[in-house]
Amino acid sequence: MQKILALLLITLLAGCQSAGPGRSAHFSGSSTNEITSYALSLQGTPYKYGGNSPSTGFDCSGFVSHVYKHTLGKSLPRSSEAISRVGVAEKASALKPGDLVFFNTLHKSYSHVGIYLGEGQFIHAPSSGKAVSIASMDEEYWSKRYNGARRIRP
Numbered sequence: 001m002q003k004i005l006a007l008l009l010i011t012l013l014a015g016c017q018s019a020g021p022g023r024s025a026h027f028s029g030s031s032t033n034e035i036t037s038y039a040l041s042l043q044g045t046p047y048k049y050g051g052n053s054p055s056t057g058f059d060c061s062g063f064v065s066h067v068y069k070h071t072l073g074k075s076l077p078r079s080s081e082a083i084s085r086v087g088v089a090e091k092a093s094a095l096k097p098g099d100l101v102f103f104n105t106l107h108k109s110y111s112h113v114g115i116y117l118g119e120g121q122f123i124h125a126p127s128s129g130k131a132v133s134i135a136s137m138d139e140e141y142w143s144k145r146y147n148g149a150r151r152i153r154p
Contacts (some may be wrong), residue, residue: 008111031072032096032097035071035072036115036118038067038071039063039068039115040123043133045132047125047129047130051125052065053066057125060080060113060114060124060126061077061126062078063132064079064080064083064100064115065078067116068118080110080111080112083150084109088150090149091149095118096118097118100115101116102111102148103142103146104147110148112124120137120138
């Protein structure tokens with residue numbers, strides 16, 4: 001939990017920086033902060049297959065779509081596989097907070113999606129009986145199933 005609080009503080013402080021010459025103009029610091037902060041505020045929301053609302057619950061793509069719509073006004077497709085074709089592919093070594101990370105959880109590529117928080121952590125709506133939560137990409141389950149990442153520009 002301390003790592004996440006430290007990450008959130010770093011993200012908040014990064015929001016004060018400008019892209020400047022030679023720096024990536026991924027999201028503005030405030031956009032990244034909005035995405036990650038809002039996603040974190042939804043922790044504990046129950047999983048619901050087909051869900052796309054904090055009041056009724058989320059599935060993974062519903063969660064990601066809701067966060068992007070709420071923070072950036074950006075509409076994303078409704079399935080994780082369709083979302084995997086939006087934006088720009090990113091290498092795992094280049095991930096930044098707010099990027100989308102994809103996993104093969106149903107013996108099918110891009111069957112799960114989450115939002116990267118930084119320091120190898122991501123937030124997602126995992127599965128039935130669980131709730132929106134943070135996971136480590138280094139956990140064996142997730143590292144074996146990692147499919148790639150996309151950066152969605154505002």
